[in-house]
Amino acid sequence: MEMHGIKGLSAPEVVKSRTKYGSNSLNHKKENALWHALKSLAKEPMVILLFVASAIYFINGKIGDGLFLATAIVLVSVISLYQDSRSRNALAQLKELTSPDGKVIRDGKVQPLKTEEIVVGDCLIAEEGTVVLADGIIIHANDFSVNESILTGESMSVHKDHNSEDREVYSGTTVASGLAIVRVSAIGEGTKLGRIGKSLENIKEEPTPLELQIGNFVKKMVMAGAIVFIIVWAINFYHSGSVIDSLMKALTIAMSILPEEIPVAFSTFMALGAWRLMKMGVVVKQMKTVEALGSATVICTDKTGTITENKMSLAGVYVPLFQKMTGPNEMLHAEEQVLVRTAMWASEPIPFDPMEIALHQAYAKINGIDERLNYKMIHEYPLGGKPPMMTHVFQDSLGNRIVAAKGAPEALMEVSGLTAEEKSKIGTAVKELAGQGYRILGVADAVFPGSDFPAAQQDFKFLFRGLLAFYDPPKKNIQSVFERFYEAGISVKIITGDNALTTAAIARQVGFRGFDKSISGEDLMKLENVELQKTVNDHFVFTRMFPEAKLKIINALKANNEVVAMTGDGVNDGPALKAAHIGIAMGKKGTEIAKQAASLILVDDDLEKMVLAIAMGRRIYTNLKKAIQYIISIHIPIILTVFIPLALGWIYPNIFSPVHIIFLELIMGPTCSIIYENEPMEKNTMLQQPRPFVSTFFNSKELFTSVAQGVVIAAGSLFVYKYATHFNWNEQITRTMVFTVLITANVFLTLINRSFYYSIFTTIKYKNNLVFLVIGITVISYGLLLYIGPLRRFFEFESLTAGQLTISVMVGFVSVIWYELLKWRKRTE
Incomplete structure (x- = not known):
């Protein structure tokens, strides 16, 4: 890359500057993460109940029970803090990945580096679509404009260059167009952004729909717990007249109702899901994206760099005089050399677009003398118009001038004063080349001696020089990627700025369905809403697109109740990426603006990772659903077993105390948030249609399944209760048998709930080592309670005979295994 004589800092100068001014980071005062987690924990209803129960035991003189509950508080806290730290670590890694990197010139060479490594005095390259990473003064610029809304609130971008009165650029602003080289004057907290303390860390994410639903469900359960708590306290007080004793028994039922595992499971699943995606090369910036992934019904993908390699190579040149395409390795005639030279002058002096890089390379190859250092750009017209074109005006010290333009062939043909016959011949050539999958560029130049340049580039009197054909080969894996999307019931649409023929040719090569159903951006904008919604449904290729048209497509698909994912990499993709349910930016070729607007970044620009991300989204959602269904199913029998004997005045009305409920809670917590989070994806997951993006987490059938499972388990435990009392066995034996059932x-x-479709014989083969680890710990712990004297006495259990143990285990088994018959019926339907 030509650096216009800019050398930048040397290595010793960098060290000296860093020693003097420090690193380029904002050190805002943040609350200690552990302290924040402890404060949140102290507000948890279950922890509050445990504190109260423990205090009552101590007041009542039951030191052992009080100590057990105090230990339980520590255990619950440790589990919660561990899960919280896992979530925070995952999110911290994500944050580090999504922080922008920059480019600087040091020792005359361009070097990529992390934001915090930039020092005062560095020559920072600010390119179109990137975020400016430090304050500085412009020392060189091409068509440079910057959006400063983060500081000023003004949404319009401001044009600046090294000759402007205002040559300053500021950290946190975004480059809307062109390129500038900026001498860094302030970093970190010394920047304008740093001084006013406006940090992105202060922006809090809104709760997602699923988060709100789960929060509302937990609140309802807390309310129900409070009401039942009062009823139970009143019944006990009526019978015993003891405030403390009845309060303790009421706390037991309140603990059994609280599903405090649900919010823990939700935050764990979302954070660890995002972490797993990151390990696969998919950076999720917002938790709500993890929710939406499993629901995606349409993927809108651009062509260049997503379907194709984004490795532009010049495939040939066409000048109207010869009416044929000449290959880049063939001997070029003078007219063809002029065509290549003109196209290079129409490009940016410091190219960053693959096509412009290819043009500079082609120019260097055919030109013996490099004229680029002799000429300076004196005027430019940025890419604009529909179809688009761009024009640059260069001049050397002797006053020799070049006016060069490039862009869509239709745009250049329109402004070049061609006859109808000439246009027809060139149009035929465009169709032939585009039909072979080439990307076509029109090139023209003009003579303009004065300095009063026209307001619009289209007002120059251009001479049409010819066409350049570029080839960008399709990615090798793209056909299988499309097939996997189709298998998953996801529709794919191509949205590109290229023309219809080139796009259709590439689409046909890669087995894209609907390559022949296309519409241009101009035609799309003419459609009314109803017709637009039908068109976006029926068409699969959208060509010659511009920002407004892209946004219109996304909004029309959303109006059709589609859940839309969209890939993008440029500045102009920002609005559509933000509007899509899942905005997908490219990690390598994506501009910083695209990455900021998107909710997800594909690190390697590989669309195959999107298939994996959707699979992961479906897996996370399914596993979270399994965890919460498990929580509901297991809570119901605990609630009913505690409440029914008391409400109906059975012989042992208070079969469980808080210590028993807490033991069950300590088993259930790891099961739902550790086992189910680690479950692999079921084999039919990517063969199902996307799940509806509805406002409720469970449908009535799923909720009924969980309630039914819970009620049957409750019936089993109450049956064993009655069975024990029928034989006049004491309270300790009855308690032990009922607890064994649970x-x-x-x-x-x-x-059983590892799948609601496949049998236990299939799911037992799933690779998840945590299942048998957690179950093993559960069984061993319970065995210790039954057969170690002090523990048995503390829990008020009694050793069971072989018959009593068998009946309890069998009833527990039968109260769950019946669901296998329903799964078998579902599979055979």
């Missing part, structure tokens, strides 16, 4: 049911429910 423990057994919990173990088998964990296994």
Whole structure:
């Protein structure tokens, strides 16, 4: 890359500057993460109940029970803090990945580096679509404009260059067009952004729909718990007249109702899901994206760099005089050399677009003398118009001038004063070349001696020089990627700025469905809403697109109740990326503006990762649903087993105390948030249609399944209760048998609910080592409670005979295994 004589800092100067001014980072005062987690924990209803129950035990003189609950508080806290730290670490890694990197010139060479490594005095390159990473003064610029809305609130971009009165650029602003080289004057907290303390860390994400639903569900359960707590306290107080005793028994039921595992499971699944995606090369910036991934019904993809390699090579040149295409390695005639030279002058002096890089390389190859250092750009017209074109005006010290333009062939033909016959011949050539999958560029130049340049580039009197054909080969894996999208019930649409023939040719080569159903941006903008919604549904290729048209497509698809994912990499993709449910930016070729607007970044620009991301989204959602269904199913029998004997005045009305409920809670917590989070994806997941993007987490059938499972387990535990009392067995034996039913049911429910479709014989083969680890710990822990004297006495259990243990285990097993018959019926339908 030509650096216009700019050398930048040397290595010793960088060290000296860093020692003097420090690193380029904002050190805002942040609350200690552990302290924040502890404060949140102290507000948890379950922790509050445990504190109250523990205090009552101590007041009542039951030191052992009080110590057990105090230990339980520590255990619950440790589990919560561990999950919180896993979530925070995952999110911190994501944040680090999404922070922008920059480019500087040091020792005359361009070097990529991290934001915090930029020092005062560096020559920072600010390119179109990137975020400016430090304050500085422009020392060189091409068609440079910057959006300063983060500082000023003004949404219009401001044009600046090294000759402007205002030559300053500021950290945090975004480059809307062109390129500038900026001498860094302030970094970190010394920047304008740093001084006013406006940090992105202060922006809090809104809760997602699923988060709100889960939050509302938990609140309702807390309310229900409060009401039942009062009823139970009143019944107990009526019978015993003891405030403390009845309060303790009421706390037992309140603990059994609270589903405090649900919010923990949700935050764990989302954060670890995002972390797993990051490991696969998919950076998720917002948690709500993880939710939306499993629902995607349409993917809108651009062509260049997503379907194709984005490795532009000059495939040939065409001048009207010869009416044929000459290959780049053939001997070029003088007219063809002029065509290549003119196209290079119409490009940016410091190229960053693959096509412009190819033109500079072609120019260097055919030109013995490099004229680029002798000429300076004195005027330019940025890419504009529909179809688009751009024009640059260069001049040397002797006053020799070049006016060069390039752009869509239709745009250049229109402004070049061609006859109808000439236009027809060139149009035929464009069709032939585009039909072979080439990307076509029109080139023209003009003579303009004065300095009063026209307001619009189209007002120059251009001479049409010819066409350049570029080839950007399709990616090798793209055909299989499309097939996997189609299998998953996801529609794919191509949205590109290229013409219809080139796009159709590439689409046909890669097995894209609907390559022959295309519409241009201009035609699309003429459609009314109803017709537009039908058109975006029926068409699959959208060509000659511009920002307004892209946004219109996204909004029309959303109006059709589609859940839209869209890929993009340029500045102009920003609005559409933000509007899509899932905005996907490219990590390598994506501009910083595209990355900021998107909710997800593909690190390697590989669309295949999007298939994996959607699979992961479906897996996370399915596993979260399994976890919450498990929580509902296992809570119901605990609630009913505690409440029914008391409400109906059975012989042992208070079969469980807080210590029993807490033991069950300590088993259930890891099961739902550790086992189910680690479950692999079921084999039919990517063969199903996308799940509807509805406002409720569970449909009535799923909720009914969980309630039914819970009620049957409750019926089993109450049956064993009655069975024990029928034989006049004491309260300790009855309690132990009922508790054994619940423990057994919990173990088998964990296994059964690993799939609501496949049998336990299939799911037992799923690779998830945590299943047997957690179940093993559960069984061993319960065995210790039954057969170690002090523990058994503390929990007020009694050793069971072989018959009592068998009946309890069998009832627990049968109260869950019946669901396998329903799954078998579902598979055979």
